[in-house]
Amino acid sequence: MLLAIGPDKPGIVNTVSAFLTERGCNIEDSKMSVLGEDFALVLLFSGALPSIEKVKADMKSLESSASLTTLLKDTKAPAASRKEASLPYKLEAFGMDHPGIVNEITGVLHKNKINVESMETGVSNAPVSGTPVFHMLIKMTVPTSLSIGKLKEELIKVEGKQNLNITLTPAEI
Template sequence: MTSLVLTVIGPDKPGLVERLSHTIAQHEGNWLESGLSRLGGKFAGILVIQVPDEQVTALHKALQDLQNSGLKIIAESADDQERATDLRPFTLELVGHDKPGIVREISQALAQRHINVETLKTELVSGSMSAELLFKAEAHLLAPADFDMDELQGAIEGIASDLMVDITLND
């Protein structure tokens, strides 16, 4: 079996997931993991599938044929390396008034500490007491086992104060 990572983007319309899943199934593929969303009026996603080795070439051609429906699809071989077991998982939650630079500041602090972003979900929502837009983020992170959570907490609190957002770290 070959594992593939597919990235997909196209105009949002009913039936796109069905066409994609049908094409994968026609080539004896198995849909393993995915994250699919409507973003900016587009359908966008990333998924991991497995397909028998002898079906890979035919599947690539069938995925190219789906581009006639407006989907742009990139298929890459998955890197099946196992994740290191000595990493420490934790989450970061953020909420505050929207302004440019929030993701840049937080991601820079994480990268400086060799913390990997496993998943990041962000959204703009209307504030409950006002019509002002609030930026919300939730990140699932992996840090080296020996990293100092207190030091990170201090650094994050400084960033939160500068950006006027609330940030919570959870083990």
């Protein structure tokens, strides 16, 4: 897995993908986004051992040529047999922005052994007032042993405490 971050500019994705391709590696999965003034990439890539070793050996050249800070981590596909039976769900939340929203919601998820598969958050300004409005989208897997009614009750408490609107819906597989 390759994590990279650097000043946002055109061509970063092409530079990183060319770097991996030239060394015989293939990008299998990725998440990329502009955050502030920077561009962040998380890439799961594969290749034969000599190709992976070449990527490791040449990483400093990628960092200097593309002005990136990088981290390489060996990883492998998750073992399906180790995962508890679960169902995909989607959680959406929005309300006036303030500290603690992400912590409060993810605290409920953690307590109930819910795995966050992906999460996106952001703040935008309300059209008329300009008030900062927080929005969140979480794709997660909920253990089949957990009562969805119980989870909804806990999220209703968070709605009141954090002054949010939270929706929980089954997600498509």
